[in-house]
Amino acid sequence: MNEPKTPNLGLNKIDRSSPSTTYFDLDKYLDQNWEKVDEGVATKEELEELRKAVGEINVPDASLTQKGKVQLSNEVGGTSETVAITEKALNDVRQGAISKNRPSNLLPNSSGELGFMGWWNFDPYAPFRIGNGAPEGPSSFVFNGSTSTTKSTLMVSDPLPTKLEAGKTYTLSVDMLNSAGVSSEINVNLHTQNIDNSGGSLVATIKCDATTEWHRKSLTFTAKSGVTYNVSISLGYGLPAATRQVRRLMFTAGKDGEAWNQDANDKFLLMNIQKSNIWRPIV
Structure with a gap:
């Protein structure tokens, strides 16, 4: 006679193979089944012993050299x-x-990685040059020696390729180094469009500190309507011989004077490659 059972606990099931076997036996299908279930269930005392044993398991704290429990943070x-x-x-x-x-840098070639693309030297007798970045950091605009005794040394960027939003706050920041350790000998200036060697409309100036170490300075301003901006690097006239460097200029929206990235360089380089205008001679 077929005696169907459940696969896991072996509980009795009704045999539906024929009408004569399809009847409900209270003892077989209830009492016997419940007794099997009861046999497989832990008692209250057994559960308490298990809880106690689990509680006594010592899981060490995890570390770089040991597995274990760890605190989330x-x-x-x-x-x-x-x-x-x-x-x-x-x-x-x-x-x-x-x-x-990762704010956007609006000033292309701001450390000279692309030579003098986007910049103009206005002093043919004592021009800036490009430093290779050694022993630290990116490349830089470098001036070695003494300056002219008659006029300041000036290098000017092209107008910013991105038009600024009127009424919005922008920040110009820069790394500066002056081996002479004298303040205000290196100036990074913000101008309106179309300045030349004789000057222009000056908006604000960042001056180097009295230190021989690299240091970052910044200025914040509010853009005006209908105005295009550019940047210049200038040294006063009659300065003694020293190495003066500028690098990592960052022109960005907002007030973060520590931000830095080179995304404008990539866009600027691609644009000039597309125009077949890779290098422009120093004037």
């Missing part, structure tokens, strides 16, 4: 090596990188 600026970062913390880092660390 939303901290994005910590230095701990014993906590695990959460999805929220990773997203905070990602959002921070998008919103702060």
Whole structure:
């Protein structure tokens, strides 16, 4: 006689192979089945013993050399090596990188990586040159020696290729180094369009500090309607011999004077390649 059973606990099932076997036996299908279920269930005392045993298991704290339990953390600026970062913390880092660390630079070739593309030297007797960036950092605009005793040394950028939004705040920032350690000998100037060697409409100036180390300075201003801007690097006249350098100029929307990227260089280089205008001679 066919005795169907459940596959896991072996509980009795009704035999539906024929009408004569399809009847409900209370003892077989209820009492016997419940007894089997009851046999497989832990008692209250057994559960308490299991809970106690699990509670006594010692899981060590995880480390760089040992597996174990670890504390989650939303901290994005910590230095701990014993906590695990959460999805929220990773997203905070990602959002921070998008919103702060990668603003657009509106000033092309701002460290001289592309030679003098986008810049004009106005002093043929004591021009700036391009430094190769060694031993640290990117390349730079370099002036070695003493300046003229009759007029300042000036290098001017082309007008910004992007028109600024009137009423919006922008920041111009720059790294400066003066081996003479004297303040105000290096000036990075913000001008309106169409300045030349004789001057122009000066908006604001960043002056180097009295230090022989690289230092970053910035200025913030509000753009005016109908005005195009450009930047100049100038040295006063009659300065003694020294190495004076400027690099990593950043012209960006907002007030972040520490931001830096070179995205404008890539766009500028591609544009000039497309125009077959790779290098422009120094004038």
